[in-house]
Amino acid sequence: MQLLMLKGDIKDRIEKIRKFYLRNKRMPSYSEAASLFGFRSKNAAYKLIGKLKDLGLVSSDEKGKLLPGDLNNPVKLLGSISAGFPSPAEEELQDTMSLDEYLINNPTSTYLLKVEGDSMIDAGIHPGDLVLVDKSVVPKTGDIVIAQVDDEWTLKYFEKKGRAVYLRPANKKYPLIKPKQELIIGGVVIANVRKYK
Amino acid sequence: MQLLMLKGDIKDRIEKIRKFYLRNKRMPSYSEAASLFGFRSKNAAYKLIGKLKDLGLVSSDEKGKLLPGDLNNPVKLLGSISAGFPSPAEEELQDTMSLDEYLINNPTSTYLLKVEGDSMIDAGIHPGDLVLVDKSVVPKTGDIVIAQVDDEWTLKYFEKKGRAVYLRPANKKYPLIKPKQELIIGGVVIANVRKYK
DNA sequence: CATTATAGTGTACGAACGTTTACTATGTCA
């Protein structure tokens, strides 16, 4: 009974740290954490956070400064759908991750583009979707690339047969493109993102 | 000529700050920035960063601590595809954003699920995709929900006609589901994410 | 009951913090 109360307290404290991080885009110092928790003494916060460290809930760097760990990773990971959907109650021991970190390998060469047109709809890329394009990736057969065709940029499957290169739309309505001369590739699509709400 | 050199310098410095942030998950102090830039004096960093602030490239909070601004938003935004694809050269004045912030409205009630099965393939949700599910959203007709059918969780379109509720797959292979008794909805799909590489 | 843990207060310490001021080179420009 008291153990549950304790856990609730801890969750509360962590939630406060999380909100501080959301507000200030950095982790609190110990004195800031103290006033966050309503303590008079920053040492109270120091000891409390020491306990959270033991539990693996927060961590700090070599300078003692608190690190935003899984705490602040925005999404909680569940298993796959058919594996059973955990109930809302059991919110402990969940893995978390950041979509940014998951999707993007090369931040400096990756761009976000809004898709217009339905030439890739059979590949599950719809108009209005956002595609992540990495300019530093060399396209291979089967990759989806953004290429310049007739002074327009479009999404196509990239296909290489010997020396010849083709661009194949993922929509039967459109023809295979055999570039006559120049073929400018803007980058390789490394991810597709669709927002519903 | 010198102006361009200067700009290159500035880009270099910002890149170093960005990498520090990536490594340490926090912004550097001024003395840390100084050694980052190769300065002996932390005041050199202070004045440099002061200039970056004037240019709107970095900012600090009321305690003087540096904030991770657009600097560290992972993705650069380009326009839509047909609007023309900016050349790699003109990398200035680009808007940036974080996918996490863009996609997730309610961090505490949003989960990530891996899709298995092809029941939503006509909606562009493929096996292996990740869907973001918000448990706090009340489903409306047309929404994609994750629902429990016959002790299994699946993705379906949610449809409400009067008092009746149906679950419609986005794949002609599967039938419309008319729940007999219980209908457990796990949440509403607010986004779909597919990673290619 | 005495004992031991727990949770928080208060104070202290050296180091690091953000910021200011003074100073030195090195160009630039009229």
Next chain:
DNA sequence: TGACATAGTAAACGTTCGTACACTATAATG
């Protein structure tokens, strides 16, 4: 040439930092 801006060094300020130690009050335990 002389005046002036630029880029960096150096030292100093009051404040806050992370950390440590001593202490108190309350609750749990044998």
